[in-house]
Amino acid sequence: MTYLTLSIAFLAVAAVVLALALATRDDRSDLVARWRLPVLAAGVALMVLTALFDNVMIATGLMVYEPGHLAGILIGSAPLEDFAYPLAGLLLLPALWSLLGRRSRASLRSDE
Template sequence: MTYVTLSLVFLAVAAAVLAVALLTASDRRRLVARWWLPAVATAIALAVLTAVFDNVMIATGLMVYEPAHLVGILIGGAPIEDFAYPFAGLLLLPAVWLLLGRTRKDAGDDQ
């Protein structure tokens, strides 16, 4: 199995869970309208942080990849496949939040 195949599996599962969460949400239009800008900002931050820290970890030898299993697209020394996991998390976290039934009212109960 190549790294890109594994990455696509993670992204597909996360996207499917998010799709289910949004399809079952009664106020999905309001949620999407409220979440799209923070999601984009988070995606940009994740991309920058992943690029920086993956390159540091690869340069220090903490991570080593089998070149035959890589697509070959690198950002610095980090393979493009490394970026799938943070983005899968970006899709999965709000999905789990929705599926667990968190609302603004519920969030206020934690205080």
């Protein structure tokens, strides 16, 4: 299994959860409008920090990749596949927040 295949699997799971979260919301257009800027800002910060710290970790020898398992696209010394994990988190966390937050609000209302 290549790192790219593993990255695609993580991204696919995150995308399915996000699609499920958006599909079950009645106010999805309001939600997307409200979350667009914070998610974009977090995404930029995550990608910059990933590029910075992955390059440092690779340069110091903390992380070593088998070249035959990489797609071959590098950003500095960091393989493109390294950026899939923060991207998956960026998709997954707001989706889980939406799914689980709604349930907790509903349970709070039923306790009243």
